Amino acid sequence: MSQARRVLILGGGLAGLSFAIAIATENPELEITLLEAQPFEAGTPNPLDTRGSALNLHSVTLLERWGLWSEMATRLGAIRDIHVSHRGHFGSALMTAEDLGVPALGYVAENHELGRCLLERAQALGVDVRAPVRCAAIDAKVPSPVVITSDGEQMDADLVLIAAGVSSDWFQALGIEVKERSVGNHAIVFNASFSGEQRGRAFERFTANGPLAVLPLPSLTRNEQRFNVVWSVPDKEVDSLTAMGEDLFRTRFQDVFGWRLGAVQAVGQRSRWPLVRRAASELFRSGFLLVGNAAHTLHPVAGQGLNLSLREAALLAETLTVCRNDEQPLAALGNLKGYLNQVSAEQHFVTQSTDTLATLFDHRGPVLDAPRNASLTLLDLVPFARARVASVGTGRRYG
Numbered sequence: 168m169s170q171a172r173r174v175l176i177l178g179g180g181l182a183g184l185s186f187a188i189a190i191a192t193e194n195p196e197l198e199i200t201l202l203e204a205q206p207f208e209a210g211t212p213n214p215l216d217t218r219g220s221a222l223n224l225h226s227v228t229l230l231e232r233w234g235l236w237s238e239m240a241t242r243l244g245a246i247r248d249i250h251v252s253h254r255g256h257f258g259s260a261l262m263t264a265e266d267l268g269v270p271a272l273g274y275v276a277e278n279h280e281l282g283r284c285l286l287e288r289a290q291a292l293g294v295d296v297r298a299p300v301r302c303a304a305i306d307a308k309v310p311s312p313v314v315i316t317s318d319g320e321q322m323d324a325d326l327v328l329i330a331a332g333v334s335s336d337w338f339q340a341l342g343i344e345v346k347e348r349s350v351g352n353h354a355i356v357f358n359a360s361f362s363g364e365q366r367g368r369a370f371e372r373f374t375a376n377g378p379l380a381v382l383p384l385p386s387l388t389r390n391e392q393r394f395n396v397v398w399s400v401p402d403k404e405v406d407s408l409t410a411m412g413e414d415l416f417r418t419r420f421q422d423v424f425g426w427r428l429g430a431v432q433a434v435g436q437r438s439r440w441p442l443v444r445r446a447a448s449e450l451f452r453s454g455f456l457l458v459g460n461a462a463h464t465l466h467p468v469a470g471q472g473l474n475l476s477l478r479e480a481a482l483l484a485e486t487l488t489v490c491r492n493d494e495q496p497l498a499a500l501g502n503l504k505g506y507l508n509q510v511s512a513e514q515h516f517v518t519q520s521t522d523t524l525a526t527l528f529d530h531r532g533p534v535l536d537a538p539r540n541a542s543l544t545l546l547d548l549v550p551f552a553r554a555r556v557a558s559v560g561t562g563r564r565y566g
């Protein structure tokens with residue numbers, strides 16, 4: 168039997184790099200090559216134009232295990248509590264880290280910082296990172312998986328991870344179906360600064376158009392406080408809201424978010440994301456394993472896509488260790504079965520939870536017929552919903 172030795176990763180986004188690090192940490196004997204189509208960006212964007220990711224506590228333990236925590240810890244915004252409210256209704260709920268007996272409910276990383284730390288760590292662990300090198304084609308018909316780069320190089324591997332984001336090309340090439348569900352909304356994402364101060368507080372506000380998440384970014388200076396905003400809006404409003412002049416946009420946003428942080432002082436560049444949930448019907452075929460957004464794209468408002476990928480990266484690394492110790496091939500379906508079953512179950516759980524969160528208070532959601540006045544402190548009154556939000560937010564289910 169041939170010894171499995173090389174893992175090839177297509178895509179150097181946050182998921183691809185995390186998988187490379189997880190596998191390299193647990194399996195230093197494996198040769199890992201990562202191809203990224205774009206050059207890695209250097210430098211720091213304008214503070215109001217960065218993108219953020221909320222990391223749950225399980226993700227933090229993984230960053231520690233992979234030797235990233237000391238580098239990242241000072242660059243994260245800690246979420247000490249989450250304020251939950253429902254637009255047009257009195258009352259709110261406050262979930263605190265103290266309630267759950269943890270130092271923070273989660274942390275917010277800026278993607279450019281997280282990406283840079285992941286890249287440096289992958290390289291330090293000996294991952295052969297090649298960029299810009301694009302995978303132009305894959306061949307799933309030969310005994311072991313083959314990748315052809317845009318330079319015409321043919322690369323074979325014992326296992327190929329497709330971490331190249333959402334593109335129908337991969338699914339077509341592998342003959343895998345994609346299940347897609349649109350919620351008819353877009354997320355507008357931007358950073359904002361306010362006149363008031365609430366250190367370490369995140370806000371989740373439910374509106375008739377879906378949720379609005381306002382997350383505390385790490386402070387760059389003592390008196391500065393920035394927040395990352397993910398705002399669900401109906402598809403028909405996204406063009407006008409993204410094209411609108413800044414003054415009018417600030418007024419519109421203030422009207423929806425309210426005055427919990429005082430006046431909206433400045434907003435950064437706005438980006439738009441269709442709220443489409445995609446999931447591959449199969450994760451593995453012929454030596455190719457779909458991971459990250461290629462495997463599942465979730466509603467961004469619950470901030471779970473990357474958290475799920477980090478968890479999966481840890482699981483895959485453990486699975487490959489077992490294959491290696493037992494001298495089994497890495498890409499045999501039987502050897503990956505435990506990983507695939509567990510990952511599918513967790514993807515199902517997180518997808519259901521984030522869907523529930525995304526529609527909890529909208530006109531299509533499960534509380535449509537609840538007496539509206541009873542929505543006073545709804546999450547306080549509905550222990551089930553509160554527990555669900557907490558478990559999704561902190562990743563405790565995986566603890």
Ligand SMILES: Cc1cc2nc3c(=O)[nH]c(=O)nc-3n(C[C@H](O)[C@H](O)[C@H](O)COP(=O)(O)OP(=O)(O)OC[C@H]3O[C@@H](n4cnc5c(N)ncnc54)[C@H](O)[C@@H]3O)c2cc1C
Nearest residue numbers: 178180182204220221302331332459460467470472473474
């Ligand atoms: C608005 C928004 C907010 C979010 N907030 C959170 C959050 O708070 N918490 C959280 O956990 N998750 C969050 N997510 C999800 C998270 O951002 C993603 O799950 C995460 O970035 C992983 O993406 P990825 O690496 O799989 O894909 P991508 O980021 O799409 O990366 C794919 C990479 O593959 C490369 N590539 C593409 N084609 C090829 C090719 N042919 N050859 C080689 N390389 C190729 C691309 O250049 C790219 O670098 C959010 C998502 C969005 C949209």
